[in-house]
Amino acid sequence: VRWDHIAKVGGTIIILMGVANIAEISTALIAGGLSPATPVAAIRWGTRPQQQTTRCTLGDLVSRPLMAPSVIVVGEVAAENLNWFEQRPLFGRRILVTRPTEGASRLAGRLRDLGAEVVSLPSMTVTEPADGGVGLARLAAEVAPGDWVVLSSRIAAQRFLASLADLRSLGGIQLAVVGPGTAEVVIQAGMTPDLVPAVTTAEGLLGSFPSATQTERSVVWLPQSSLAPPVLSEGIAARGWEVRVVEAYGMVRAESWPDPHEILEGIDAVTCMSSSAAAAVHAAVGSERLAGKCYSIGPSTSATLVELGVQPVATAEHASLDGMVECLVWAFGESDPQE
Structure with a gap:
């Protein structure tokens, strides 16, 4: 490559795979008319979390400990402070x-x-429920107006909704979700949760959940993981509800x-x-x-x-x-x- 000729073209010069020959290249560019004070930026591992940027001048480039793979930018643009990538809050972690x-x-x-x-x-690996989906099928068939369905995870929400033949069967049924992530699944299905607690934990959901009233039917369905702790089921039952726990999916190590x-x-x-x-x-x-x-x-x-x-x-x-x-x-x- 006639780098001395390229130097006369003007504009920005991008050098790929040039680290091993950078002394020869920089000397030729200066001999071709570029000022030794021309700004240079060498970017190693560009756009990756390990990205490193070395800034210097063309005359000083040969003294810098550059390492491959690096993209070397020569020209006034290299003087611009375009280090937004490296300033992201988790950069390098x-x-x-x-x-x-x-x-x-x-x-x-x-x-x-x-x-x-x-x-x-x-x-953990998500698996099918141990009962092969019998519990979800029962929930879909027996849930009735006035019941609550409490969804404590995105996966539980996805499995529950997938078990329904027709979303209109949920008319008169109230849905509670543990947080915004689970609510998103419900909303994407075209429904609005009746209860999203301000504190997105099982304890927060319990703190917002109503007590059962003296009606003919006070049923709460709880489709959840096989490893879900009993916090929700016991807490809701303590508020006077009949809790029907359903294994919506298995979790194994x-x-x-x-x-x-x-x-x-x-x-x-x-x-x-x-x-x-x-x-x-x-x-x-x-x-x-x-x-x-x-x-x-x-x-x-x-x-x-x-x-x-x-x-x-x-x-x-x-x-x-x-x-x-x-x-x-x-x-x-x-x-x-x-x-």
């Missing part, structure tokens, strides 16, 4: 997402948009994990989105390796971590995907990822 595959992509996408490198390693050392290599944060996920991760890697890394979605999950001998670094203010993202941004917002 490596975060382990332990949600089941069904929910991992939403969280992972949000974290990547904020600059994080995401490692997805589902701690992942059958195999990589070596514990490999799992947490370079990890800055482990997201614990439920008590069952926290227990599964702990079973795989142990308390010592989780120290100083676990971020909890809510008080119940934090309590589980503490029982397992792991002190959570922080607990989300709101027990939701958005709450976890906000928690991580808050935790890492003021610190340097290189520290």
